[in-house]
Amino acid sequence: MTIGPGETTRKLVNRLAGAIYASPLYRLTLRARVPERLVRLPPPAWPGDTEHGAAVVAGRLVCAGRTIDLRRRDWYAEDLDSDAFAELHGFGWLDDLAAVGSESAQRRARELIAGWLDAERAWHPIASAPAVAGRRIASWLTHAKFVVDGADDDLGRRMLRSLTRQMRHLSRVAGSGEDGLARLIAIRGLFYGACCGIGNDRMAQRAVKLLTNEIRRQVLPDGGHVERSPASQLAALAALIDMRDMAEMAGLEVPAELPQAIARMSAMLRFLRHGDGGLALFNGANEASPALIEAVLARAAGPDTRAAAAPDMGYERLAAGTALVLTDVGRPPPAGFDRHAHAGTLSFEFSSGRERVIVNCGAMASADAAWRFAQRATAAHSTLVVDDTNSAEILTAGGIGWRPEQVTCTREEDGGNVWITASHDGYAPLFRLMHQRRLYLSRDGDDFRGEDTLTGPHVGSFAVRFHLHPDMQVSLVQNGTAALLRAPSGTAWRFLASGGKLELAETVYLGRRNEMRRSEQIVISGPISNGAQIKWALRRITKA
Numbered sequence: 001m002t003i004g005p006g007e008t009t010r011k012l013v014n015r016l017a018g019a020i021y022a023s024p025l026y027r028l029t030l031r032a033r034v035p036e037r038l039v040r041l042p043p044p045a046w047p048g049d050t051e052h053g054a055a056v057v058a059g060r061l062v063c064a065g066r067t068i069d070l071r072r073r074d075w076y077a078e079d080l081d082s083d084a085f086a087e088l089h090g091f092g093w094l095d096d097l098a099a100v101g102s103e104s105a106q107r108r109a110r111e112l113i114a115g116w117l118d119a120e121r122a123w124h125p126i127a128s129a130p131a132v133a134g135r136r137i138a139s140w141l142t143h144a145k146f147v148v149d150g151a152d153d154d155l156g157r158r159m160l161r162s163l164t165r166q167m168r169h170l171s172r173v174a175g176s177g178e179d180g181l182a183r184l185i186a187i188r189g190l191f192y193g194a195c196c197g198i199g200n201d202r203m204a205q206r207a208v209k210l211l212t213n214e215i216r217r218q219v220l221p222d223g224g225h226v227e228r229s230p231a232s233q234l235a236a237l238a239a240l241i242d243m244r245d246m247a248e249m250a251g252l253e254v255p256a257e258l259p260q261a262i263a264r265m266s267a268m269l270r271f272l273r274h275g276d277g278g279l280a281l282f283n284g285a286n287e288a289s290p291a292l293i294e295a296v297l298a299r300a301a302g303p304d305t306r307a308a309a310a311p312d313m314g315y316e317r318l319a320a321g322t323a324l325v326l327t328d329v330g331r332p333p334p335a336g337f338d339r340h341a342h343a344g345t346l347s348f349e350f351s352s353g354r355e356r357v358i359v360n361c362g363a364m365a366s367a368d369a370a371w372r373f374a375q376r377a378t379a380a381h382s383t384l385v386v387d388d389t390n391s392a393e394i395l396t397a398g399g400i401g402w403r404p405e406q407v408t409c410t411r412e413e414d415g416g417n418v419w420i421t422a423s424h425d426g427y428a429p430l431f432r433l434m435h436q437r438r439l440y441l442s443r444d445g446d447d448f449r450g451e452d453t454l455t456g457p458h459v460g461s462f463a464v465r466f467h468l469h470p471d472m473q474v475s476l477v478q479n480g481t482a483a484l485l486r487a488p489s490g491t492a493w494r495f496l497a498s499g500g501k502l503e504l505a506e507t508v509y510l511g512r513r514n515e516m517r518r519s520e521q522i523v524i525s526g527p528i529s530n531g532a533q534i535k536w537a538l539r540r541i542t543k544a
Contacts, residue, residue, distance in 0.1 A: 224313025
């Protein structure tokens with residue numbers, strides 16, 4: 001990969017900044033008056049995962065797919081990759097301990113914070129990164145009442161001293177570091193600290209200014225988040241709600257863009273949900289907890305509306321009867337916002353009521369670089385793949401290299417029937433091929449059809465993949481020319497195809513936190529010669 005002048009400059013600046021932050025003199029600049037107490041507490045925490053919290057109580061913390069034995073934890077050991085290290089030092093898992101709420105959960109939280117304080121460094125490239133420091137500050141403040149035993153608790157005084165140092169550092173770096181959602185998380189930490197009395201008015205005003213700028217950069221006109229991930233949509237909306245509520249509690253004036261952004265993002269979050277209440281699996285998202293999503297939407301306190309379309313975020317939603325199709329018809333997110341982006345252009349998901357039928361593989365935090373790469377690949381999505389090659393270049397360090405530049409989509413509706421025609425040129429640089437996909441959903445939702453067309457001179461092979469949710473049962477019928485799908489409810493669907501060979505293959509489902517489930521996929525494969533055209537249909541044959 002060639003590094004451009006801008007990136008080279010950033011690397012040099014980061015190295016220089018790191019040398020300054022690591023110096024003994026920098027620690028002296030973090031000294032400031034320590035408040036005797038907090039003047040207020042932040043808004044309530046979001047619902048945590050009690051199962052994960054119980055595991056932490058038992059001494060096992062899972063961070064970015066890595067299980068950490070808390071009984072022998074060296075906070076700065078080099079046995080963790082950067083994502084796991086950041087999650088460990090961010091303390092977001094305090095939500096899960098607080099959800100357990102027992103004395104043993106409180107004791108574990110106190111032990112872990114005390115251990116971190118014992119090992120605290122003035123600066124560390126990951127532990128002191130803006131997003132990590134911001135998450136840690138917000139988590140400590142949010143759970144102060146759960147963790148601290150009264151005004152005379154020595155741990156509480158130690159936390160205040162540390163928070164004062166952390167805030168001094170964060171106030172200098174909150175607008176830098178990783179872009180996108182990570183920057184909002186950093187700003188929230190600065191916002192919380194200033195409003196809770198760890199800092200001053202100047203820090204609060206800086207947080208407001210940074211927030212205003214990021215809303216304008218990150219929230220698209222249709223209410224989508226610039227990273228184009230349903231998971232980022234949820235997390236960014238939660239962060240904005242947190243800051244709005246914190247500002248109201250502190251009597252701090254916020255920009256008009258904030259409530260407007262919350263309203264638009266709430267409508268888009270509803271747009272991105274399946275009938276089971278979870279999120280669609282695009283660009284690094286997993287299902288997320290329906291209870292968390294409901295809590296975020298409830299606290300948004302806006303009208304109960306769903307976005308009608310997502311032209312800026314780049315998704316289409318086809319809904320009829322109990323059937324729902326969500327499809328990616330946008331370009332990958334822009335550079336700087338694409339660290340977790342997937343090469344899934346024109347992929348789709350199909351659900352019926354509360355049952356997911358055809359899905360993307362999703363994303364699971366993993367310490368294994370090969371797994372992180374594989375789940376971002378085009379083959380991990382329900383779309384067409386040429387010569388087992390990704391439709392966008394996946395960079396191993398995160399982000400997207402070459403990518404589809406021309407992604408088009410038109411939508412037509414007639415009497416409740418709806419169809420879209422979309423195309424992308426992601427395979428043009430390598431193979432001089434264009435991929436067009438047409439999707440049709442009947443007015444009753446019982447007939448879902450598609451047509452994939454490749455045009456161009458390339459000679460090779462294609463595979464159109466349809467990843468099935470692991471709860472679905474599938475078998476080939478009609479001498480292998482069709483497939484029968486059965487859902488747990490008893491609903492059955494027949495899958496038909498022409499233009500290629502139909503077969504079943506193994507796949508995995510990564511749609512739930514820290515969980516990998518085996519599943520199956522339907523694959524239509526064949527040669528490419530003077531293009532190719534593949535037609536397929538999914539028709540309901542029995543209802544529950």
